[in-house]
């Protein structure tokens with residue numbers, strides 16, 4: 001009597017090996033005995049077809065039944081010759097359904113956004129694979145370059161719910177991720193230097209309250225100077241948001257990545273995704289260096305480079321690359337700037353790090369190199385950024401520039417990110433276009449994307465739905481099978 005092999009027994013087979021190896025799982029005659037042989041060659045592909053030679057390689061005399069499965073992320077079928085061969089040998093072959101692919105959630109990009117999503121998905125108990133071309137938070141990625149401002153005031157209404165949630169999460173994020181994020185909730189102060197600007201701020205504060213940022217308040221020049229000793233005398237008012245703060249972007253990105261890995265996420269560092277794989281109107285994985293990986297769901301979080309991958313399945317993302325500049329000063333002896341300051345009519349964000357160094361940014365530009373792998377600095381931007389900060393806070397001008405750099409960030413067409421699924425194209429979530437303010441939102445973006453993938457309601461993402469700006473008329477490449 002032939003023993004039967006049910007799906008449950010498939011599940012009990014442990015598939016070992018790396019994602020690039022296609023293993024052959026054999027159960028002779030359905031007995032407990034189990035062996036594993038590698039196919040004769042390493043196979044990099046989602047759809048490996050067992051050749052006649054491979055059929056001969058795995059068959060052994062007297063075998064009545066074989067179970068053949070590809071590696072962790074692969075899929076396997078029999079060639080006609082192999083099928084004939086097994087038939088002649090009276091050997092029944094069961095093809096293992098893509099064992100891991102049907103359970104893999106793939107994230108492209110290990111920046112603060114991709115890693116936060118990885119952490120939240122892994123925490124749900126999912127099998128998460130993160131593919132990162134470079135290193136975690138390495139130049140010129142935005143999460144490496146970022147100013148690390150954790151700001152809620154001044155948010156676009158579409159980001160308000162996420163911003164409120166994020167600010168709450170930041171308070172306990174260090175404990176949650178078990179890492180020092182250098183987080184400090186010192187507040188954020190937006191300054192007015194004339195009566196006209198003070199009137200604008202008054203309306204601004206009113207709008208903040210309407211968005212639910214109820215602790216934001218208008219302060220006069222005197223109070224502003226009390227909050228920031230040494231502030232220039234022309235300041236007449238400020239909008240003070242005490243809940244805002246700052247943190248270290250590189251440390252935070254690493255902390256999310258480590259926490260994701262503690263929950264079982266796999267990180268493949270130094271491995272570029274080369275294109276998305278589609279089948280009919282579904283994204284089914286990605287072509288990566290050395291092979292192809294099938295996945296149940298792909299999250300595209302590759303920062304400003306996401307457009308290249310989206311284009312591989314005919315999606316035109318309305319994002320553009322900007323090289324945003326940062327400057328670090330030599331450390332000042334006194335550390336009096338506890339909050340982050342900016343000004344209504346100036347391009348500036350200014351904070352002081354624990355060692356006393358001032359960190360200047362706010363939107364001054366450098367230039368991305370044509371291949372978008374690096375940038376060049378603009379001397380005029382360095383000079384402008386430094387002069388602006390020194391005017392507002394003369395203590396900055398007493399220091400020297402220690403270092404300057406740029407990070408490449410994706411600015412979306414309407415300056416708010418594209419987060420969520422794309423109607424009509426299953427299996428893909430976008431988390432791109434953070435437009436210079438994604439760092440602060442990262443904890444809430446990760447949580448909400450994971451929840452949306454899990455099928456839970458996520459009204460906080462409604463205003464960021466990619467469909468608002470993209471014409472998702474899928475090109476032919478996305479509607480048919482992609483060429484592997």
Ligand SMILES: Cc1cc2nc3c(=O)[nH]c(=O)nc-3n(C[C@H](O)[C@H](O)[C@H](O)COP(=O)(O)OP(=O)(O)OC[C@H]3O[C@@H](n4cnc5c(N)ncnc54)[C@H](O)[C@@H]3O)c2cc1C
Pocket residue numbers: 108109110111112113114115131132133134135136137138140141142143144145146147148149150151249271272273274301302303304305306309324325326349361406407408409431432434435436437438439440441
């Ligand atoms: C100078 C600067 C200052 C900023 N200041 C602030 C601030 O004060 N507050 C704030 O909230 N936000 C700020 N931001 C914005 C914030 O830092 C970004 O929105 C956020 O870091 C974006 O993270 P990300 O993970 O989407 O992108 P990134 O950090 O750019 O990560 C994308 C990752 O994808 C990888 N990748 C790309 N292509 C591929 C591929 N084909 N295959 C595999 N991997 C790939 C990259 O190597 C990279 O690691 C600032 C940004 C910059 C540049």
